[in-house]
Amino acid sequence: MRNTRKRERVATGIYKRIDAKGEIIYDINFRDEFGKNKFLKVGRKSDGVTVAYCKQYRSKIINMKYLGEDVSNIRKKSSITFDDITEDYFEYVKYADFKEPQSFANRYRDHIKDSLGHLPVESITKNDINNLIMLLKDKNLAPATIDRIRQQVSATFNVAIGKEKCRNNPASVSRVDSSSLMRLNKKSINNARERYLSKDEANLLLSELKLRRFDVYFMALLALTTGARAGEILKIQYKDIDLENRYINLVETKNGSSRKIKITSKVYDILNEIEFESPNKYLFAGSKHDHLQAIPNIYSIIVGELFNSELDSRDTKHRVCFHTLRHTFASWLAINGTPIFTIQKLMGHKDINMTLRYAKLSPDAGVEAVNSLEEKFIE
Structure with a gap:
């Protein structure tokens, strides 16, 4: 078994390590306001965490310390669940005056909550999103419906990132996304209507x-x-x-x-x-x-x-x-x-x-x- 505690320095105050599943994990190192040396997990490379992001995040913490803010309890954010950030997303939907806002609540209740609602946002990975997509496929939902659900999950993470309640969005689909399942669902959608009335x-x-x-x-x-x-x-x-x-x-x-x-x-x-x-x-x-x-x-x-x-x-x-x-x-x-x-x-x-x-x-x-x-x- 790999030693999950062995860290390799990749930049000033930035370290990487390999967990038991073989994934690269990034940590940052800094001293808190009491001078105590601390390591803080930032996230997985597979979830989009980069060295550049780690540098930015570490600088933010150091600035907080110099401004006299408490950084000793910065890990408390890990207790925020997907249910919590969904409440923020619903407030955003209401403020942005989306059409049929109730449809977002129904979609969350019927298809998202049971799979993700109880999970801490920082623990949710692309594998969790893919598992959700598999469950939705088992319900025989149309590909377009499945992707609307994924888009809502992704939008929820984006709102949370804006409120600094999480650091990355595992539900996003980008060109560098290696998850074939998510890409397959994205590509398989064809909403073109063929029916017209005589x-x-x-x-x-x-x-x-x-x-x-x-x-x-x-x-x-x-x-x-x-x-x-x-x-x-x-x-x-x-x-x-x-x-x-x-x-x-x-x-x-x-x-x-x-x-x-x-x-x-x-x-x-x-x-x-x-x-x-x-x-x-x-x-x-x-x-x-x-x-x-x-x-x-x-x-x-x-x-x-x-x-x-x-x-x-x-x-x-x-x-x-x-x-x-x-x-x-x-x-x-x-x-x-x-x-x-x-x-x-x-x-x-x-x-x-x-x-x-x-x-x-x-x-x-x-x-x-x-x-x-x-x-x-x-x-």
């Missing part, structure tokens, strides 16, 4: 929605005819609507920049019947005069009845959801021969690669050009 399907959905709840029908009509996302539609205020020029200004979009969407005659007629109140009032207001936080459940119920009843709940490529309406808008544009750069602009895509997946639906406009070339130059 004309008959769209009209069937709209007629059902109109019959059962008009405001949800109007939301769906907006999405189908403008390509706006659910979050963008729910945040429309009266001041964003310009009936004279027939457009709506989407201020809070996913890519961070505003864009104007032209409205069709049906949308115009509905808006024209509404008595506009305060400019700051939301078009789809909730019970507290704020905007609705999500598309009402009646939409999911109806699309479930019409389209999803025989599909696996994990089949995100083919199940119809509210985002399918945006995908349908772009697909119809492509089928109608709209230039791909025009579709990009209407969809609000910053990256043309996001739009190119619709190119396969476009009629082959190049055929006519090639045929005319042959007629002109080939005898």
Whole structure:
């Protein structure tokens, strides 16, 4: 068995040693305010701890000592658990005004807490994260769902690092990450939706929605005819609507920049019947005069009845959801021969690669050009 106590000096006050599992551990050496020589474990190399970080951490402790701060109990941080830093993360989520903050709490309760909650944050390694991922795979969760859970764990560590409650993030995935399991999950995600509605399907959905709840029908009509996302539609205020020029200004979009969407005659007629109140009032207001936080459940119920009843709940490529309406808008544009750069602009895509997946639906406009070339130059 290796001697886990034997240290090798790698820089001033920085030492490394090999533990029983063969991993490199970094320690720092300093004298506390009583002149007592102390060694303090910083962390494992496999968790991203470097000599440069150790130097920075040691300098911080020495500065604390010179400022008269108590450094004798610096190990107390090891008692902080993942449950503790999760509370900080939830405060951050609340402060940052994330959409659907309850989903973060549900994700933690259902998938993270039992595996990590009781563990001291400084003891959590990438192996623990990989074990969590294996458990999630055993639950038959979709790869995208698993990675959202990993991202939440990673974000929790980042918040804790910012509050100086831990020193590294074992849930991060970087180019130098040697963990094949984490990289495999990262690479295997494919969220591209292939399902879009036919004309008959769209009209069937709209007629059902109109019959059962008009405001949800109007939301769906907006999405189908403008390509706006659910979050963008729910945040429309009266001041964003310009009936004279027939457009709506989407201020809070996913890519961070505003864009104007032209409205069709049906949308115009509905808006024209509404008595506009305060400019700051939301078009789809909730019970507290704020905007609705999500598309009402009646939409999911109806699309479930019409389209999803025989599909696996994990089949995100083919199940119809509210985002399918945006995908349908772009697909119809492509089928109608709209230039791909025009579709990009209407969809609000910053990256043309996001739009190119619709190119396969476009009629082959190049055929006519090639045929005319042959007629002109080939005898």
